[in-house]
Amino acid sequence: MRLQAIETAGFITREERLVLAPTGGGPLPRLENLCTLLPLGLSLAPNFRINGRDRVVPMVTEEASVVAGASRIAVLLRSGEGLRATAGERLLGGQVLWAWQGSWQDLAALTEPRQGELLERLNGLHPSLVGAGGGLRSFCWRAGPEAGLQVLDLVAHTGDAMGAHLLDRLAAELAGELLRFLPGRPVTSIVSNRPLGRSARAEARVSLELLGRCGREGAQVGADIETLCGWALGDASRWPTHLKGALNGAFAVLRAFGQDDRAVAAALLSTAQVEAPALLPRWRVQDGELVGQLAMPLAVGVVGVGLEAPPGSILARLAGVVKASDLEELVVAVGLAQNLAALQTLVTEGIVKGHGELHARRGRGQGES
Ligand code: MEV
Secondary structure: OOHHHHHHOOOOOHHHHHHHOOOOOOOOOOOOOOOOOOOOOEEEEEEEEEOOEEEEEEEEOOOOHHHHHHHHHHHHHOOOOOEEEEOOOOEEEEEEEEEOOOOHHHHHHHHHHHHHHHHHHHHHOOHHHHHOOOEEEEEEEEEOOOOOEEEEEEEEEOOOOOOHHHHHHHHHHHHHHHHOOOOOEEEEEEEEOOOOOOOEEEEEEEEHHHHOEOOEOHHHHHHHHHHHHHHHHHOOOOHHHHHHHHHHHHHHHHHHOOOOHHHHHHHHHHHHHHHHHHHOOEEEEEOOEEEEEEEEOOOOOOOOOOOOOOOHHHHHHHHOOOOHHHHHHHHHHHHHHHHHHHHHHHOOOOHHHHHHHHHHHHHOOOOOO
């Protein structure tokens, strides 16, 4: 319902409609029933060096201490070789739920001889994806959640796209093709947000000497940070907050680049269900340094997220994001740095003092500038 209709229906007054109506004259987001625009602060975190390149990292967050913490750690880490990051395998899954009272093996036996031909036909429908190195890679049948239901899992390489729309389409197209010769019927088809393949990874190291803060020796700070990582691994009440420290950075970057952060959250939950420790950032003391690692499943993309024109194109240039793999590297690297910022604060001045002042300034409307 549009604003005018909401007013006519008596939910808001004329004055309220005028307050809510989007102003500014710029292009409006293409959203159904757009009502108003909310202010969203985008900050820039300087000093990051990732894979040997200097980056200015755009971050969108409502938490005042996040950008300050990221920037502080970026300075620390660039004293060495900075952060190293690698993108994951750009694979995403799709599913077709198929109603068939027989077994999945029946369907597999009928599908198998046509697998190559089907792959070719479907990829032929997506020449630009194939041109970008992507495309449908494989599909296979398995038993569904109850008798009479079978599941077809598809795997595609998404090129530089996040891939959700692509997998929705590929799954629907494949279901249509299968319906021509298989018994039973497709109930529905949809992208799966379950992570597949290798995750994006970040690593960093910093000399213990540089970790000292608030009168605490660097060696002690490093040892305490390692202790906190062990605590997170062994305590189900602690690990969500330990992880959240990394997500503060990672999600701020995802938001700045217009990503589907719910898909990333869903993939993290899916991994946590199987192996929560695999998601946790870890730091250990080794040869006079603190060495950290983080791995994250990241379905992100640079296609269709507004990076072709300003402001997106400017942010992408500042952060060195050209391909989807660049964005994966940025997100996981900032996540690792943000986790270190949180842990260093926890074992030095403490979170109340560390965050308190920034929160108070935010309350007075004096954000970082
Ligand atoms: C606050 O948003 C994040 C932290 O609580 C993370 C942590 O405890 O490790 C500081």
